[in-house]
Amino acid sequence: MTKTREHWLGYLMGALDENEQASVERQIAQDPRSAEEIEQLRTHLNLLSDGLDEAAPPVGLATRTCALLDNPGLFAEVLDPSVPDNEDAPTLKEKQPFETIGGGNPNFTMMDMMVAIGACVAAVAIFFPALASSRMLATRLQCENNLHQVGMALQEFATGNAEKRYPAVAATGPLSVAGSYAPRLLNAGHLQHPEVVRCVESTRNLSQPHELPTVEQLLEAPESEVEKLQQGLATVYNYNLGNLRNGQLQAPLMRGRALYPVASDIVVVQDGQISPQGHQDGRFNILFDDGHVEFISLEDLPNSMKHYFLNDKGQVAAGVDEDDAVIANGIAHPFSEETTSEVPASSAK
Template identity: 25%
Template sequence: MYEDLLGYLLGALEPDEMQRVSQWLKDNPEGQRQLEVLRKQLEPLDEGFEAVEPPPPDLLDRTLDALPSGAPPDPELNDLSGNPLDALDPILETQSGSVTPASRMADAVASRGNDFRQKRWNLYDCVVGLVSVAVLLAVLLALLLPAIAAGRFEARRMQCADQLRELGSALTLFASSDPKSQFPAVADSGPEAFAGVYRLRLEDRGLIPADLSVYCPSTDSSQQFASYPKSSLPSSHGAVGAESVPAVPADLTAADLSVPFDTFDLPTVDQLRSLTVDQLKWVQRVSGGDFAYSLGVMNSSGYSAPKFEGRQHFAILADAPLTSTLPANGSAHLLLPHGDRGINVLYEDGRVEFVLHALLGTMDDHPFLNHEGRHEAGVTVDDASLSRSPRAPFVDAVQR
């Protein structure tokens, strides 16, 4: 995002990009702070800049007057009666003494340049020129591509972080209106026993904006579901509810699944029990999108949803891993979004932090494993354990 901010400050972006960055800055205090830092860093350049004085207008005439009369012999003009200056005779004859020194110089250079190009520009020069241009382009690409790639990575990461913040606000509103101040609950068994049910509960309360996506641009979600049984997928934009859902054509391919999955109408929580097994499995798989939600915690009275307490280091939502299962150590062979560099983690106090892959296994509270190293619900009230949408809070839970 630093490249976009610098371009915005210098006015070097396209109009649509300027508008996008301007809109992003309105709702992002951190971005405004970074823009102000860049502006202060550029101020010394403006203060230390000294304008270069233009050359005097009579510089060329004074230079020509100072040159000795005549010109040294030129091998290229030996075929002009032995005198190199004979090339200027037509100019002097047609203008009869009215030629200025500047025009004599310009015409002589133009005549000699044309003759030079006719005699010297050959295939070898063309090849050398093309190779030089190719090398220059390669150098420019080598310098620009890393910066462009870094800018794209940062833009996608920030978009995912913004989506997490919006979902975090919806989760906080849900907990604030709950009698027990709890986040959306994941059932310990049955059709509601999957992490992605949080989205259905938020939508039942009308807390998710219509334009909010639960799919991160760093993840190709269509490829994740391409291998899912086609007979269980609803048709595009078809409602998944108590009524039967039209069957998907048998020749459906992965390319047909490129429609964003958040454009499908999902059922309400009460309608989950009316779905067929295949429909239920599909809803459980796609409801949570690309984000991992809390599987719940164990307290003195048993299993329940986490209680909202504004804790700084209790993860409630994060970018989900791209792998369906997690290793026991929680970091080795774990494939993450954003080029496998790390994940955005939303904490209970509303803070979003980008955790690098290398640091994931060193965290006191691993976001995807409970304190016993299992990919299940937290074993204490302060044990955050997140998972992708289809995961149940316990390995042996029945989800139908």
Template identity: 25%
Template sequence: MCDEDEQLVRYYFGELSDAEKAAFEQRLVDEPDLAERLETFSRCVDAHQGAECCEESEPEKVPVPRRLADRTAHAILAGHLERAGECVGRKRYNLVEVVAIGVAATFLGGLILPAIEASRESSRRDQCAFNLATLGQGLQSYSQDHGHIPQIGLTQNAGLFTLMLAEGRYFDREELQRSLVCPSSNLSQMIADGELKVIIPTREHLEAANAEQLLELQRLMAGSYAYRIGYFQGRSFIPFGGKGGCRSAILADTPTLASGTEVVSRHHGKCGQNVLFGDGHVAFVSSCWAPDDVDHLYLNDDNQLAAGHDEYDIVLLPGDVTPLGVQLFELGE
């Protein structure tokens, strides 16, 4: 609504000061067009038709500006048209136009914002997959030198694989720290906010840490990912050595450990997780089950976050969990 419309409405409802009222009434005397607009507005209000009953209901009563044809022809002959901004200072909108613009903006926002967020999540998922592929290259180099990927002992936490990669100089420690953070994880946001930092400790660092410090190091040293551990053969524990192919998972987005809920990764909107496989390729798996199999990526056959019961029972553990595991609930309860 432009200033003149606002002043007309305020005058009609008696909201002008004495000085403003006197000045406006003088304008009504001097400006017949303004007086006619006031009369039209009064009829609309009296008829309870609101703001939308305006000049469009009686277009024949809107006076045509004097000498419009002459002034338009003069402007064309002069080689330009007057710009509205030069005449009135700024674009004027009435109330109906403002509401229409607001509705259109809301509608477009409802379409565009979800698309933008979906594009951002797609980008984060791609970066996560790139991180896993980078880690896979380091694991492959380690395997070429040692005959197997970093192996986790029965009482060791799964995140120790990062220490082994750093010790062998398969990664610069800062590069490794960056590669261990999924952009879609809560950890990524906490790092951005300065609340946490992924640290790849040395063995000396671990030995010198007190109990509280050790737990924190173990919790963070694998970053956003869960690592493949081994399985039991009878009473013997067999560390996973990296043998496998395109269906043998080695690394994946870490699961959320919350009693009473499913053991799933929440990094990508709980829609699935990126998984690094034994042949080096990375794929997005839309469930917690290994592709074309019934084996859960994070739980053994007893639905425990612990070592598998045989070589076909694949289990990927968060960085602070050992193959002895964390007793969890039965799935479906």
């Protein structure tokens, strides 16, 4: 598993101390994939730095400016249109349209126009792909940083209880959807800002995303309003639905496992198809139990790991045992329609 990429920007900008720089260099040497992504990041930084050379000021600009300020009368003459013109002063030549572009020739030809249009098209072809690529990288890094903060909040929650478990998804009731972990973390003070539980790409195409409900709103709302409030959890990060133990729903246990998923960018499962949402290249960030985040595609995952989104029965539902992890969209329930009838009364508390 690759390490987190928190120091890559500092490494490329020469802002790390010797130990941190040595750590990144070891990561590059050991992980060709990390080296490739660092080179991509270096390319974006080089694009941002292009064209930043400062133009030299005109010769004598400072001297002429000071002379003008030291002579208020001269300054007034420049601004006062009533001051008669100096007959000996050279007169300005009347400019013709396109004279500057045409090098003094007022006849701006079709060939000149074609050259100008071609230059503009070339500039657009170079600039906009680089701009789009830089925006995608910035969005990816922001989503990864948000997921890191969610991971730290989840670990704080788990260390605060004796069993070291993450927030539980209720078997029934207003908190019986995967996204209920988000208002619970905010309510407990482990997160300070609600926007952290969402990736910006998940709401970019929504004209007005649903407001994130609070725990109190969900618990106190009339039954007819609960589903509408739960829609505010549709765009939060995917979360682990928990697992079954002796027929009862259990919250996921924090054990520092490198291959056990806890949360991810939005990934939807529909008609047996697993579809990452948001990032244009089809990849997604995924947070693991040991706290690290990876940006991967479904093709990068072995077939066994694709069960991150389906339990061992092939359902978007709670895992069948403690090692069967399923991360699901914020409005997913821990029990599928096929297993709802199997839920014992004791697990509905």
